[in-house]
Amino acid sequence: MKNRTLFGLIGLICMALTTISWAQQRSNPVVSPEVLADNSVIFRLKAPNAKSVRLLGTWLKDLRNTVEMTRNDSSVFEAKVGPLPADMYEYRFIVDGIPMLDPANNVVTRDGSINESRLILPGPQTQLYDVQAVPHGTLSAVWYPSPTIGMDRRMAIYTPPGYDKSGKKYPVLYLFHGGGGDEEGWxxxxRTNYILDNLIAAGKALPMIVVMTNGVPNVAAAPGERPAFAKAAPGAPVGIQSMxxxxxxxSLIKDVIPYVEANYRVIADPAHRAIAGLSMGGYHTQQITNANPTTFGYIGVMSMGLFDGPMARNYNKEEHIKxxxxxxxAKPKLYWIACGKDDFLYDSVTKxxxxxxxxxxxxxxxxSEGGHTWVNWRLYLMELAPKLFK
Amino acid sequence: MKNRTLFGLIGLICMALTTISWAQQRSNPVVSPEVLADNSVIFRLKAPNAKSVRLLGTWLKDLRNTVEMTRNDSSVFEAKVGPLPADMYEYRFIVDGIPMLDPANNVVTRDGSINESRLILPGPQTQLYDVQAVPHGTLSAVWYPSPTIGMDRRMAIYTPPGYDKSGKKYPVLYLFHGGGGDEEGWxxxxRTNYILDNLIAAGKALPMIVVMTNGVPNVAAAPGERPAFAKAAPGAPVGIQSMxxxxxxxSLIKDVIPYVEANYRVIADPAHRAIAGLSMGGYHTQQITNANPTTFGYIGVMSMGLFDGPMARNYNKEEHIKxxxxxxxAKPKLYWIACGKDDFLYDSVTKxxxxxxxxxxxxxxxxSEGGHTWVNWRLYLMELAPKLFK
Structure with missing residues (x-):
């Protein structure tokens, strides 16, 4: 029995490690991604039976241009990329046409339904959203009632370092994700919480609360946080119509803001209320501020322009001009528009x-340089937050 | 320009969807998992070039017994499993030896470095940890200083519905993950937050705070939440030695409890302080309560027994008996031990x-039935929480 117990206990401590080993050491005894001194990166996947492995990464200007990985003598497919600018990227392997995570990389990030492996390269830009030895705020998942939408919904709220004990009131930034995303995208x-931690510690941004909502009104929350068997109400808008x-x-005006101002220590006036969003969230930002011109003192529209095509069913230019x-x-203190030179929405921003x-x-x-990417949205948040409430 | 803008805007709203489409519709135009009326489940993966696809799921009593999936005429590999007891499980596909997520399933759960697709089957057991129409507590990621370990560290804290406004003090459960896990495993x-929401709403558990720490002292936090380029201090224990x-x-006694009791409204006495953990966390629970016998009124040891083999370098039976x-x-109000009949640590629990x-x-x-699984650990939490602080 002693031997069996010992065996079991070794198993216990190692079980998770063993499962990983099973994946990584037996199937993938490789280091991936390997970051070289010049921020070139080697990706590796051991795949003895694969015919083709391609690499899809968000550093690519056109996501259709996946990178062919080449097979070496020991059935490891490899690709060397870069040097890349120091930043955070996402990537997947396409193994014989099937997208998969890098089994040798334990950090997975998510934007809506898209789970991908994370690549992070050391450098000045990365430090701005890395976990630094500075005071950290608290990030909470908060459920609030939304009578407008007819369900309880989930949002993420960042409260700055010292919030719990300070007794002070704080300004609030309402921050929206893009199409296909949810309340966890930012x-x-x-990296919103770490960006704010670092900006506040450096004295570049004022301590503020950041409220990150879910902009898709036919769901309550991110995929794993919804009622598991919930069905949409009959006739409820779905897909693009929902967004x-x-x-x-x-609901942002009628449900979210009243909830936040009733449950957090908030300076509840336009001079201390900011709103910003990326892509679809930039559309939401415009819609909300167009309909409520005096509510927000600071407005940020990221990677989004004029939405006036046939898809915008209710667009009325005369009304928009009013x-x-x-x-x-209303003279908002800041109306900030940001867009990348390569953004596929560049023309809508020009318009x-x-x-x-x-x-x-x-x-x-x-x-900015670049396109419709999280590299830019983190950059925009890092530039916008210091301009707020000053 | 108008056409280009329109194209861009359609692209905007659909971009994430398109990426998914690219994965799911071009590569995997399948429904997976499909849950049938009797809780049988069909898994599907479109993999035209794969020779072998196997299914690894946590409902299997022995994880080495993966399920062979069979190829149909349209290059879709399929396997039918069950009927399974209504519960939540994790699974992966093994495509020609490489483990991967189900690209048709957008819910991924994580235990330490293991990312897997989620399967959830409707039934009474599932409802106990599903998101129900009941008041929800708040789940926060909190950073605290740990002078004992020499770094700031991250923990997850559940505060019950009404905490923010009640002005009341609450009892606290300290809850520990197993080997290979981290502060997000529970x-x-x-599903700790939803289990507590549902138990509290049903009047079965008292409102309580639950503190979920990271039990691996050489890291600060879960993989994606650590300083990206942190290196362990020279000579710091690693791997099993670290755990x-x-x-x-x-650090739990010297850093965590004082932090929680200074920063939350806590009833700070043993009758309102509980501790529990699974597997390695059950070992930690024993170590802490053995060394601090009067600190906790309620003690729960899940799927863990006596750790006295050669791996337990400092085990001293005489000292243990003292x-x-x-x-x-000290007469704790409850010392609760739970184990599954098939648990590979069953003998250590008997001992x-x-x-x-x-x-x-x-x-x-x-x-209980079953083994060393999250099915059991959720069950144990659902049974233990109602016994606390009464």
């Missing part, structure tokens, strides 16, 4: 700016 | 019970 890929139904925007005039009258110029609506424009 | 797989070094146990006698004198019997140390023993 955390898992956006552009206007219900989320209404809204822009009302917003102009929005032209309309604002025509209407005399002031805004600050930030054009 | 959330991602344990059994005693440092975590000391500790058991001191614990017996621990025999020693307690011999020493006249009272305990309550719960023997």
């Amino acid at each position: 955390i898992s890929r956006g 552009t139904s206007g219900k989320f925007e209404t 809204q822009i005039q009302a917003l102009k009258q 929005l700016r032209a309309l604002y110029d025509q209407q005399g609506m002031p805004y600050t424009y930030r054009e | 959330i991602s797989r344990g 059994t070094s005693g440092k975590f146990e000391t 500790q058991i006698q001191a614990l017996k004198q 621990l019970r025999a020693l307690y019997d011999q020493q006249g140390m009272p305990y309550t023993y719960r023997e």
Whole structure:
């Protein structure tokens, strides 16, 4: 019995490690990704039976251009990439047409339904959202009632270091994800809590609360956090119709903000209320601030422009111009538009700016390199947060 | 430009969906897992070039017995399993020897370095940890200083519904993960927050705070939440040595409990302080309560027994018996031991019970079906929580 117990106990401590070993050492005794001194990266996958392994990574300007990995003598497929700019990226292997995580990499990040392996390269840019030896805020998953949408819903709330004990009131940034995402996108890929920790510690941003909602009104929460067998109400908008139904925007004003201002120590005035979003969240930001021009003192539209095509079923230019005039009258302290030069929505941003110029609506424009990527959205948050509430 | 903008905007809303489509519709236009009325489950993977696809699921009594999936006419590999008891399970596909997630399933759960697809089957047991229409507590990721270990570390804290506004003080359960896990295991797989929500709403458990620590003292946090380029201090214990070094146990007493009691509204006495853990966490629970017999009124040891083999380098039976006698004198209100009949640590539990019997140390023993699984650990939490603080 002693031997069996001993065997069991060794098994206990090692069980998880064994399972990993089974995957990594028996099937994949490789280091991947291996980051070289110049921030080149070697990816490896042991796949003795695979015909083709390709690499899909978010550093690629066009995601259709996957990288062919080459097989070496020991059935390991390899690809060397870079040097890449120091930043955080996501990647997958495409093994004979099937996308998979890197089994040798234990860090997986998620944007909506997309789970991918994380690559992080050392450098100044990375430090801005790495976990540093600075005071950390608290990140909470909070359920709130949404009578507008007809269900309890989940949001992520960052409270800054010292919040619990300070007794002070804080300004709030409402921060929205993009199409296909959810309330965890700005955390898992956006690194919002660590960005704020680092900016606050450096004295670059004021301590603030950040509220990250779920912008898809026909679900309550991120995939693993929804009622497991929930069905949408009959007739409820689904897919794109759900995201552009206007219900989320209404719920932000009627449900989210009142909940936050009743349950957190918040300075509840426009000068201490900011709103920003990326892509679909930039559309939501516009919709909300167009309909509520005096509610927010700071407005950030990231990687999103004018949404006036046939997809925008209710777009009415005359109405929009009235809204822009009302917003102009409200004089927000900042209306910030950011877009990457390679963003596939660049033209829509140009069009929005032209309309604002025509209407005399002031805004600050930030054009970055790159495209419609989390590299840019983290950058934009790092640039926007220091401009808020000052 | 209008057409390009429209194209872009359609792209925007659909981008994430497109990426998924690319994976699921072009490579895997299948439904997986498909749950049938009797809780049989069909798993599917489209893999035209694969020679062999096997299925590894946590419902299997022996994880070495993977299930062969069979190829149909359209290159889809299929396996039908069950009917299975209504519960939550994890699974992976092994494609030509390489483990991968199910690309058709967007819910991934994690235990330490192991990412797997989730299967959840409807039934009474599942409802106990599903997201129900009941008041929800708040789940927070909290960083705290650990002078004992020499770094800031991360823990997950559940505060019950109403905590923020009640002004009341609450009892606390300290809850530990197993070998290879981290502070998110009891959330991602344990469903602790939803279990507590449901038990509290049903009047079965008292409102309580649950503190879920990271029991591996040479890391600060779960993989994606650690400093990205942190290196262990020279000479710091690694691997098994780290987990059994005693440092975590000391830090729980010296760092974690004082932090929680200083920063949360806690009833800070043994009658309102509980401790429990699974597997390695059951070892930690024993180590902490043996060394601090009067600190906890409620003690739960799950799927773990006596750790006295050569791996337990410092085990001293004479000392252990003294500790058991001191614990017996301290008269905890509950000393609860739970183990599955098929658990590979069953013999170690039998041995621990025999020693307690011999020493006249009272305990309550719960023997369940099944083995060393999250199905059991969720069950144990659902049974233990109602016994606490009453």
